[in-house]
Amino acid sequence: QVQLVESGGGLVQDGGSLRLSCAASGRSFSRSAMGWFRQAPGKEREFVATISWSGDDTYYIDSVKGRFTISRDSAKNTVYLQMNSLKPEDTAVYYCAARSSYLASVARKGYDYWGQGTQVTVSS
Numbered sequence: 718q719v720q721l722v723e724s725g726g727g728l729v730q731d732g733g734s735l736r737l738s739c740a741a742s743g744r745s746f747s748r749s750a751m752g753w754f755r756q757a758p759g760k761e762r763e764f765v766a767t768i769s770w771s772g773d774d775t776y777y778i779d780s781v782k783g784r785f786t787i788s789r790d791s792a793k794n795t796v797y798l799q800m801n802s803l804k805p806e807d808t809a810v811y812y813c814a815a816r817s818s819y820l821a822s823v824a825r826k827g828y829d830y831w832g833q834g835t836q837v838t839v840s841s
Contacts, residue, residue, distance in 0.1 A: 719743040719815045719830040726811060726835030729803055733839070737798040739813030739832060750816040751789060751796040752828060755809035755837075762812065762825060766798060770819035778823075781807075803839045810834040 725737040737753070752767040766777045766787040775787050786799040796813060814828035822828070 719746070719749065721813045721815060721830055721832035723811065723813045723832045723835040726837045728838045728840065731803065731805060731839055731841050733803050734799070734801045735803065735837060737800065737811055737813075737835060737837070739796045739798075741794045741796070741815060746791060746794040746815075748819055750819055750821045751787075752814045752816070752822065753787060753796075753798045754812045754814060754825060754828075755807075756812070756834075757809040760809075764823045764825060765811070767821040767823060768796065769821040774821045776821055776823055800837070803837075805839045805841045807837060808839050809837060811837050 720742045722740045729735055750769050753765040754762050755765050756762040768775045768787045768789055772789050784802045789796040812834045813832040815830040817829045
């Protein structure tokens with residue numbers, strides 16, 4: 718089992734920045750690929766970013782490329798999502814997720830463990 722706890726969400730103005738953190742506990746975190754997803758009101762949960770167990774491979778949804786950066790610190794069992802140049806359309810609940818595999822994945826169904834989510838609101 719893996720337990721995931723997100724933090725760092727909040728209210729920010731258009732063009733602002735936030736850094737989300739996801740603290741993992743349980744089974745070996747270093748063997749798990751991790752991902753960030755988001756869900757806006759009335760919409761499906763969508764992929765945002767993923768990182769492999771080694772940190773060497775990262776992938777992003779097109780709408781956040783160049784603005785968001787996913788990273789991990791295995792010594793701290795934590796994965797991060799640095800979000801810059803935020804836009805109102807980035808408003809959503811952001812979820813951290815972990816895979817049983819070490820390979821990064823953009824598919825929601827590829828993740829076995831989920832956090833409770835953290836709200837990000839970008840005002841215009």
